[in-house]
Amino acid sequence: MSIKYGLLALLRDRPGYGYQLRAEFEEATGSTWPVNIGQVYTTLNRLERDGLVAKTGEDAEGHVVYEITATGADELREWFARPIPLAAKPRDELAVKLALAVTVPGVDVATLVQTQRSHAQTALQELTRLKLRADSPHLAWSLVLEAQIFQAEAEIRWLDHVEGKVCRTNQNP
């Protein structure tokens, strides 16, 4: 996903300019998603081209200020209403890698699975440590961190499943 909807959401609150939007975006996501200013300007240009935002002119310090258009507000409302498709990652590299590993001869699938599991468990360990050490954490930051914890856990469970399946297959070729 791009930061498109992030910018639309912030602009629905009130008009703003590039640097200000970047700061507000990082604040809203608990600094878990660093964006560079170039990304913000590119996205604003594209949104303006598509008629979702419009320039209102310059403020006293010469910043170019943008506001959301009616079309932009509709688009944002739709985004919040629409579930994110589960097939958002159609080319999951790990799934493809494992599919190839079991197809192509000469790949040690058990080691591949374990290496990935160990990597995911290390990440889970580090995320958990961040969570435990956070003193009265920002709600947005907690939400994003916990999403990553659940994702890492899901990957490990899936690897357990793959391992069980592949070992059974190898035992009964």
Place this chain on the structure above:
Amino acid sequence: MSDEPEPVVDLRSAAEPVVSLRDLTRVHGSGEAEVRALIGVSLDVAPGELVAVMGPSGSGKSTLLALAGGLDSPSAGNVVVEGVHLSSLSKRQLARLRRTSIGYVFQDYNLIPALTAAENVSLPLELDGTSARKARPQALAALEEVGLTGLADRFPDEMSGGQRQRTAIARALIGKRRLVLADEPTGALDSQTSEAVLGVLRARCDAGAAGILVTHEPRYAAYADRTVFLRDGKIVDETGPGTRRETVQISVAGAAE
């Protein structure tokens, strides 16, 4: 005492591991029926460290824990707890070391139903000769540490599963024990209670104890400083310590795609 052997003690510094498993092998049965539960496993746990052990059923997790706690003896190799070689101890000395130096937390709590929470917690001290009057304040402090202030005089059947498990942890932590061994301590507890139980274990290790946690739950193993993976009685892999920031930044960058 004179008829008992002198324990073999390693000279060591404060940074030495609290428990050291050295090339442990445990074989059950013989001949055709021989089962090698653990094969050449070595593991050191330093003060302040919590190590998780993961692996499928039958991979040797519980055997490893039983050997580390002196509840079982290895067929080959050594277990050294706080510098003492367990194989050099008499049965009586070993029982004493288990009471004074090692705390156990089991899935099914193992509380005595006829005793209150405080009495369950102070039991190891009393078995070791401390009077009930002297043991009680220590038991209350241990219960407070696990968040059970005010429940000291409840019986196990008057407590929830989470409260029972926290009582069991308080019992495992009382006194000067520096080694805590936990076998699936979150068992049937709900996730919030499980997190509280793990938090207590983590805090105790942060305060200087060494812990070994056997679990099949990745999210609870993640409370540990590192995880070792057992397969068919051998350690096949281990998570690395220390690259925290980097991993998190990578996952955040991945989310921005």
